[in-house]
Amino acid sequence: MHYDGLNLAEGELSLGVEFLEKLKQKAKFSFLSANVYLKESNELVGREFLIKDFSDFKVGIIGLVSPDFFNQDFLIKEKLVIKDPESTLRKILPKVKSQVDLIILLSHLGKKETRKTVSYTHLTLPTN
Numbered sequence: 001m002h003y004d005g006l007n008l009a010e011g012e013l014s015l016g017v018e019f020l021e022k023l024k025q026k027a028k029f030s031f032l033s034a035n036v037y038l039k040e041s042n043e044l045v046g047r048e049f050l051i052k053d054f055s056d057f058k059v060g061i062i063g064l065v066s067p068d069f070f071n072q073d074f075l076i077k078e079k080l081v082i083k084d085p086e087s088t089l090r091k092i093l094p095k096v097k098s099q100v101d102l103i104i105l106l107s108h109l110g111k112k113e114t115r116k117t118v119s120y121t122h123l124t125l126p127t128n
Contacts, residue, residue: 032063
């Protein structure tokens with residue numbers, strides 16, 4: 001199976017940022033993380049978004065994670081900051097929309113929070 005991107009969440013980060021950096025070097029796909037930052041440098045842990053260019057259309061892929069799924073002691077130890085998913089999406093969505101025909105949100109927010117976060121957008125959510 002071929003992957004283009006992986007949304008980083010607590011499972012992928014559980015072995016630490018150092019391990020993740022080594023894994024990123026070996027991976028043949030992008031690690032997405034629009035709202036997980038390194039506290040000291042304010043740099044994203046993964047790519048803000050990914051654009052896949054197909055012959056007739058372009059697809060934007062955004063990954064978001066909820067801060068609720070992370071242990072606060074772990075975030076402090078790894079010097080990570082999880083920024084608000086909704087405000088993050090509001091910030092980057094215009095930039096992505098202007099470049100693509102379709103947007104895929106890789107959401108690790110939970111069903112209710114995902115619906116709330118995208119309620120102001122024109123993104124279509126799956127029905128199940």
